Amino acid sequence: MNEFEPKIVAFVCNWCTYAGADLTGTSRIKYATNVKIVRFPCTGRIDFMLLLKAFSEGADGIIISGCHPNDCHYTSGNFHARRRWVMFRSLLDFMGIDVRRIQFSWVSAAEGAKWAEIVNSTVETVRELGPYSDYQKVADFLKTEVENG
Amino acid sequence: MDNVKKRAAELLKSEAVKVVIGYTMGTNGKPRAAFIQNAEDVDSLIFNAQCVQNLAVYLSKAEIKQLGKPAIVAPLNVLRAIIQLASEMQIQENELIVLGVSPDGELIDFQNFSAIEKYLEDFNMEVDAKEKETLEKISSMSLEERWKFWNEELAECFKCYACRAACPMCYCHKCAVEQNKPQWIPVAAHRLGNLEWHIMRAMHLAGRCVNCDACHEACPKGINLNFLTKLMLNDAQEEFGYTGVTLKEGNLLSTFKTNDQENFIQ
Numbered sequence: 001m002n003e004f005e006p007k008i009v010a011f012v013c014n015w016c017t018y019a020g021a022d023l024t025g026t027s028r029i030k031y032a033t034n035v036k037i038v039r040f041p042c043t044g045r046i047d048f049m050l051l052l053k054a055f056s057e058g059a060d061g062i063i064i065s066g067c068h069p070n071d072c073h074y075t076s077g078n079f080h081a082r083r084r085w086v087m088f089r090s091l092l093d094f095m096g097i098d099v100r101r102i103q104f105s106w107v108s109a110a111e112g113a114k115w116a117e118i119v120n121s122t123v124e125t126v127r128e129l130g131p132y133s134d135y136q137k138v139a140d141f142l143k144t145e146v147e148n149g
Numbered sequence: 150m151d152n153v154k155k156r157a158a159e160l161l162k163s164e165a166v167k168v169v170i171g172y173t174m175g176t177n178g179k180p181r182a183a184f185i186q187n188a189e190d191v192d193s194l195i196f197n198a199q200c201v202q203n204l205a206v207y208l209s210k211a212e213i214k215q216l217g218k219p220a221i222v223a224p225l226n227v228l229r230a231i232i233q234l235a236s237e238m239q240i241q242e243n244e245l246i247v248l249g250v251s252p253d254g255e256l257i258d259f260q261n262f263s264a265i266e267k268y269l270e271d272f273n274m275e276v277d278a279k280e281k282e283t284l285e286k287i288s289s290m291s292l293e294e295r296w297k298f299w300n301e302e303l304a305e306c307f308k309c310y311a312c313r314a315a316c317p318m319c320y321c322h323k324c325a326v327e328q329n330k331p332q333w334i335p336v337a338a339h340r341l342g343n344l345e346w347h348i349m350r351a352m353h354l355a356g357r358c359v360n361c362d363a364c365h366e367a368c369p370k371g372i373n374l375n376f377l378t379k380l381m382l383n384d385a386q387e388e389f390g391y392t393g394v395t396l397k398e399g400n401l402l403s404t405f406k407t408n409d410q411e412n413f414i415q
């Protein structure tokens with residue numbers, strides 16, 4: 001019973017992926033329960049600092065998902081987000097942060113089945129990688145410091 | 150440098166400007182910034198290869214602004230920062246006079262910002278070959294090695310923010326690092342605080358950094374934090390065909406192309 005259950009935080013946009021995840025439910029598709037969804041107006045609003053927060057608060061993996069290119073409710077939020085992710089992902093990788101733990105995807109409001117697949121495959125990937133203890137140790141360092149005065 | 154001094158004196162005498170921002174000799178034979186307000190003092194202006202501080206940083210400081218219209222001694226790095234600041238609507242052509250200086254200290258006249266932009270086209274803002282080698286060396290380490298490398302490199306940082314103060318592109322009145330509602334980044338200079346501070350700094354400068362190394366020069370711990378911004382610059386060039394500062398285009402991360410490429414979004 002000690003098997004490691006990954007904690008995954010998903011940052012999704014309101015208009016596509018959140019609605020898509022709703023469809024997964026109404027279609028009664030079963031998928032891994034490891035994911036906690038945080039809803040945003042748009043992928044363009046998903047500040048990279050939120051991802052770091054998730055890791056430092058104990059997430060083992062992260063999903064970021066929004067409308068497909070050209071489908072953004074605000075017309076261009078996802079295009080902006082895409083550029084930011086290209087840069088951010090490269091920076092994290094360069095600094096030795098495990099980008100295999102971050103899954104980016106486009107999931108539309110009609111893609112309930114795709115959402116289930118994304119979650120399931122991310123959970124499997126992260127399960128294999130194990131807990132993100134590297135980052136958590138750094139974050140715990142903070143707590144130990146505080147506790148020890 | 151004589152022409153620069155002469156022009157500076159003329160500008161001050163005719164009251165075309167109130168202050169000339171330039172370099173002068175500081176202590177221990179190291180140049181420092183000078184704010185010259187009297188024409189008689191222009192002789193103290195110097196220029197040499199050690200003038201590495203990016204003077205453009207002063208253009209957005211309230212204390213300098215209140216002195217009145219400035220002229221600024223501007224080698225390549227300062228020129229780049231001026232154009233970047235202009236493209237971000239932080240300065241306007243009529244607000245300052247630019248005294249361009251060539252690497253050997255000769256005055257270069259610029260009629261306007263477009264002339265500076267044109268001049269800059271001849272100088273590639275690329276990360277140089279040796280630095281590229283360093284970037285590649287780090288990139289070719291294993292994930293664990295990179296993690297260890299940066300944890301060790303950043304361990305010395307004690308969050309004095311001299312790197313930020315020296316950076317011409319860090320002009321925000323309130324930096325995200327000081328925000329505490331919510332607190333994005335732990336204040337203390339421990340491993341998490343340092344790691345996240347440097348990630349944030351690099352991201353906020355991605356596509357804006359003018360690769361002047363003023364941040365690294367300013368760091369009392371000699372941290373190679375500029376290699377994070379150099380990586381961002383390199384990526385910007387490789388991924389998005391970024392060619393350097395221009396007046397026209399918006400910043401790398403405030404613009405996009407509908408056909409921007411990536412290979413990791415499912």
Ligand code: SF4
Binds near residue numbers: 371
């Ligand atoms: S100047 Fe150096 S020590 Fe100070 S905050 Fe920047 S990196 Fe850290």
Ligand code: SF4
Binds near residue numbers: 315316317354360364
């Ligand atoms: S980040 Fe460093 S190299 Fe880039 S503009 Fe600022 S001071 Fe210059």
